[in-house]
Amino acid sequence: MKRRTFMSRVAALVVGVRTLFRPIAAAAEKISHGKFPWIGKKTYWGMAVDIDKCIGCGQCVRACKVENDVPDTPFYFRTWIERYVVRKNGEVEISSPNGGQDPFPPVDQPESVTRSFFVPKLCNHCETSPCVQVCPVGATFKTEDGVILVDKDYCIGCRYCVQACPYGSRYFNPVSMTVDKCTLCYHRITKGLRPACVEVCPTNARIFGNLADEESPVSKFIREHKTSTLKPHLGTSPKLAYKGLDGAVK
Amino acid sequence: MNDGLKGGNTTKYMYRDYRHIVRLAGLLVLGFAGSIALRYAAVPESYYVKGRYRAAWPEKLTSWNMRFAGQEACAECHEDKQQSIGSSKHKTLHCETCHWASAGHAGDPDIEPHRKVKPGGMREFCVTCHQRLTGRPAWFAQIDPADHNPDQPCSDCHQPHHPEMD
Numbered sequence: 001m002k003r004r005t006f007m008s009r010v011a012a013l014v015v016g017v018r019t020l021f022r023p024i025a026a027a028a029e030k031i032s033h034g035k036f037p038w039i040g041k042k043t044y045w046g047m048a049v050d051i052d053k054c055i056g057c058g059q060c061v062r063a064c065k066v067e068n069d070v071p072d073t074p075f076y077f078r079t080w081i082e083r084y085v086v087r088k089n090g091e092v093e094i095s096s097p098n099g100g101q102d103p104f105p106p107v108d109q110p111e112s113v114t115r116s117f118f119v120p121k122l123c124n125h126c127e128t129s130p131c132v133q134v135c136p137v138g139a140t141f142k143t144e145d146g147v148i149l150v151d152k153d154y155c156i157g158c159r160y161c162v163q164a165c166p167y168g169s170r171y172f173n174p175v176s177m178t179v180d181k182c183t184l185c186y187h188r189i190t191k192g193l194r195p196a197c198v199e200v201c202p203t204n205a206r207i208f209g210n211l212a213d214e215e216s217p218v219s220k221f222i223r224e225h226k227t228s229t230l231k232p233h234l235g236t237s238p239k240l241a242y243k244g245l246d247g248a249v250k
Numbered sequence: 251m252n253d254g255l256k257g258g259n260t261t262k263y264m265y266r267d268y269r270h271i272v273r274l275a276g277l278l279v280l281g282f283a284g285s286i287a288l289r290y291a292a293v294p295e296s297y298y299v300k301g302r303y304r305a306a307w308p309e310k311l312t313s314w315n316m317r318f319a320g321q322e323a324c325a326e327c328h329e330d331k332q333q334s335i336g337s338s339k340h341k342t343l344h345c346e347t348c349h350w351a352s353a354g355h356a357g358d359p360d361i362e363p364h365r366k367v368k369p370g371g372m373r374e375f376c377v378t379c380h381q382r383l384t385g386r387p388a389w390f391a392q393i394d395p396a397d398h399n400p401d402q403p404c405s406d407c408h409q410p411h412h413p414e415m416d
Binding site: 052053054055056057058059063066067068083084085103104106107110113116117118138139141142143144147149151152153154183186187188190191193194196199200201202203204 | 301302311313316318321346347350351379381383384385387390
């Protein structure tokens with residue numbers, strides 16, 4: 001084979017292979033960060049939290065437990081409230097008595113407190129979620145409409161996902177003997193209702209809706225306010241947006 | 251291949267030469283069929299229909315019983331209440347924020363709402379939100395229950411559906 005023929009055939013092969021893999025590269029681009037994953041979809045559920053409005057009453061935590069049969073004992077939560085107390089010397093105290101269901105106690109030395117606020121927490125329904133990646137049996141997954149769910153008929157209860165979640169959003173349910181987590185009240189939202197926590201929030205600190213719909217409350221809220229997400233450096237691309245997120249929040 | 255030394259049945263000798271390959275091919279086919287059968291048996295129904303999960307689960311989840319009826323259901327019968335509270339300082343509250351999970355009542359009016367908030371016995375309940383507390387935003391109405399007319403029911407002055415004082 002002539003050197004010229006060889007070179008041109010190699011070039012043709014490279015071009016051919018590239019063309020062949022272009023659709024795969026395009027698909028990879030689609031799930032990469034920075035682009036809205038709901039583009040081209042009809043429904044894609046999301047939530048936003050307005051920290052400046054949360055009063056730490058705990059109604060969301062109670063409502064979630066009632067609606068979803070979450071065991072009514074401490075440390076089983078699909079959603080919970082944390083109170084951050086930042087002192088003048090920079091010390092941060094985080095508390096969550098019974099997930100925020102019990103009253104938050106008065107703080108010691110209130111004169112040294114420089115700022116304090118409540119942060120409601122729940123599953124962030126990440127786009128590239130570690131929990132989905134580690135599940136050995138494919139029991140935790142992302143639905144077409146963007147919600148991370150646990151298939152309780154299929155979960156083997158290995159709790160690998162509990163460890164993988166950087167937000168602590170999962171727990172092991174001692175009744176079902178499977179992992180359990182926030183479903184954004186999937187049984188409600190698919191009927192056009194709000195999740196229970198959003199329904200009972202007295203100050204509209206939780207905003208819920210369809211991210212694919214520009215006119216939905218959550219799309220408007222995220223568009224019109226300065227929001228951010230928890231632990232963005234982990235690259236999990238959470239869909240839970242926070243307004244008024246303080247640097248002290250973990 | 252017959253080298254002709256033994257003569258006779260050429261086919262027989264030829265088979266002797268490549269029967270190990272036939273065996274190997276047989277094993278390969280068996281293994282392939284076996285793995286397909288195994289996969290068929292191990293992958294649950296409706297898996298891969300919509301993605302790498304059982305499409306049956308989200309469907310099953312939607313049949314979970316609701317406990318909270320939702321504001322729209324309340325407003326079907328109690329539109330007057332919704333409108334009156336909508337003009338008060340409690341306008342951001344939904345019925346079930348206080349009256350609690352009442353899907354049963356929404357389905358059958360004879361069933362009492364989960365919580366009939368009774369005037370007089372409300373002091374404990376009101377402070378869930380209105381107790382002065384570190385962390386609560388300054389714009390939010392807060393009282394110190396020990397100083398703020400102790401032992402007097404809140405509803406003596408503040409009607410819950412219209413909490414502002416006239």
